[in-house]
Amino acid sequence: MKIAIVGSGMIGLCSAYYLNKQGYEVTVIDEGDGSNNCSFGNAGFFSPSHMVPLASPGIVAQGLKWMTNPESPFYIKPSLDVNLAKWSWQFFRASTKKRVNQAVPILNQMLMESRTLIEEILANTKIDAGFDNKGLLMYCKSQHVLDEEAEIAELARQYGQAVDILSSSQAEKLNPGFEIDTVGAVHFKNDAWFTPNSFMSGFQQYLKTQGVAFQFNTKVLDAEKNHGHIKTLLTEKGKIEADQFVIATGSWTAKFLKQLGIKILLQGGKGYSFEVKDTPVLPKTASILTEARVAVTPMQHGLRFAGTMEVNGLDLSINPRRVLGIQKSIPDYFPQFNQDSFADVKPWAGLRPCSPDGMPYIGKTKKFDNLIVATGHAMLGISLGPVTGQLVCEIAQENTPHLDDTLLAVERYS
Numbered sequence: 533m534k535i536a537i538v539g540s541g542m543i544g545l546c547s548a549y550y551l552n553k554q555g556y557e558v559t560v561i562d563e564g565d566g567s568n569n570c571s572f573g574n575a576g577f578f579s580p581s582h583m584v585p586l587a588s589p590g591i592v593a594q595g596l597k598w599m600t601n602p603e604s605p606f607y608i609k610p611s612l613d614v615n616l617a618k619w620s621w622q623f624f625r626a627s628t629k630k631r632v633n634q635a636v637p638i639l640n641q642m643l644m645e646s647r648t649l650i651e652e653i654l655a656n657t658k659i660d661a662g663f664d665n666k667g668l669l670m671y672c673k674s675q676h677v678l679d680e681e682a683e684i685a686e687l688a689r690q691y692g693q694a695v696d697i698l699s700s701s702q703a704e705k706l707n708p709g710f711e712i713d714t715v716g717a718v719h720f721k722n723d724a725w726f727t728p729n730s731f732m733s734g735f736q737q738y739l740k741t742q743g744v745a746f747q748f749n750t751k752v753l754d755a756e757k758n759h760g761h762i763k764t765l766l767t768e769k770g771k772i773e774a775d776q777f778v779i780a781t782g783s784w785t786a787k788f789l790k791q792l793g794i795k796i797l798l799q800g801g802k803g804y805s806f807e808v809k810d811t812p813v814l815p816k817t818a819s820i821l822t823e824a825r826v827a828v829t830p831m832q833h834g835l836r837f838a839g840t841m842e843v844n845g846l847d848l849s850i851n852p853r854r855v856l857g858i859q860k861s862i863p864d865y866f867p868q869f870n871q872d873s874f875a876d877v878k879p880w881a882g883l884r885p886c887s888p889d890g891m892p893y894i895g896k897t898k899k900f901d902n903l904i905v906a907t908g909h910a911m912l913g914i915s916l917g918p919v920t921g922q923l924v925c926e927i928a929q930e931n932t933p934h935l936d937d938t939l940l941a942v943e944r945y946s
């Protein structure tokens with residue numbers, strides 16, 4: 533049985549991994565050369581701590597405050613685009629306690645399962661991606677924000693996660709020699725991280741050794757259809773035949789599916805990262821500077837800082853003001869840094885595929901019997917990659933998914 537997967541990001545590769553293990557003949561097609569997409573330059577967290585979706589009570593008021601600040605961590609570019617208007621309306625509608633209460637149990641289950649699966653994948657593939665399971669510290673500058681984080685910690689505990697609330701000195705003990713200026717931190721102990729660039733390259737190599745075929749520099753333009761069935765993919769370089777097709781094209785998925793007559797609401801949420809190579813002391817634990825919404829990851833080749841969420845269509849250009857916003861926030865938490873520390877960094881930008889409600893789209897559509905969509909993972913595409921790959925495989929095999937996938941329905945906004 534042949535399967536063609538469009539997209540070689542984390543979601544495409546995890547799908548390829550599980551399908552290949554089940555004996556499918558897998559081809560992965562990507563318009564890029566396989567060396568960069570959103571799955572490379574991100575913060576590399578596996579974060580059960582993020583079981584509450586971005587669309588949650590309070591985010592709309594906070595977002596409106598941030599909109600006027602050109603260095604803020606969140607921004608929706610005002611536009612007359614109808615899809616953005618529909619997306620924003622559904623984001624607003626999803627930001628209620630009731631909707632969040634529905635999302636949290638399933639998101640938590642997916643994140644925790646994925647956290648286990650990534651260790652299995654790493655053991656199986658022997659990829660050295662600097663995986664570390666010391667958890668994630670949410671550093672807080674103000675007591676008020678620490679109290680809010682403590683509420684999320686309590687919720688996480690109710691769902692089986694291990695979490696500690698730490699004083700500033702307790703947090704410092706986890707990072708000997710690394711100076712921290714905060715009132716305290718919440719330590720989500722189930723979280724982990726790796727260097728995504730190393731993992732993505734290693735995963736491609738591993739999959740090739742297992743017989744997965746890759747066609748890079750090949751843009752998929754459309755598909756040949758016949759009575760609710762996809763026959764072939766039409767690419768710049770000819771046709772690709774398969775029995776089933778997986779669309780894992782990240783932020784570009786809504787645009788691609790539109791050609792097939794399928795509507796999903798999806799926006800690119802642009803984020804930036806950069807690495808500082810010669811830090812005198814590296815922290816031992818990954819962290820988030822909570823008020824600034826900046827992720828800090830000790831990676832194999834330096835200390836990576838990542839942040840901002842600019843809902844801005846498919847624009848990948850780098851806005852220096854937002855990068856500066858990230859850089860300005862760092863010395864407030866880590867006094868060993870000043871603006872000179874960032875003089876030589878090279879910012880990277882990536883587009884998170886964001887659904888309005890923060891839940892991914894995983895499943896088949898009503899229109900085609902052999903098309904599986906897997907996207908919309910927003911800020912959790914690394915964390916949710918393995919469990920998504922497993923779900924895609926179950927759907928391809930026509931097995932009932934092992935978890936309740938009601939909230940993941942692809943056409944929930946159609």
Ligand SMILES: Cc1cc2nc3c(=O)[nH]c(=O)nc-3n(C[C@H](O)[C@H](O)[C@H](O)COP(=O)(O)OP(=O)(O)OC[C@H]3O[C@@H](n4cnc5c(N)ncnc54)[C@H](O)[C@@H]3O)c2cc1C
Pocket residue numbers: 538539540541542543544561562563564568569570571572573574575576577578579750751752753780781782783784785788801802803804805827838839881882883884885906907908909910911912913914915916
């Ligand atoms: C700054 C930042 C930090 C982040 N940190 C984290 C984190 O710590 N943890 C976490 O879980 N997530 C994180 N994320 C989110 C995560 O990176 C994304 O959710 C994830 O990479 C999305 O993976 P994907 O496979 O869906 O898409 P992508 O990685 O974008 O891959 C999609 C691929 O599809 C290809 N494609 C698109 N259209 C076509 C076409 N028509 N034909 C052929 N190919 C096509 C593209 O070339 C691309 O290679 C972060 C994101 C950013 C921006």
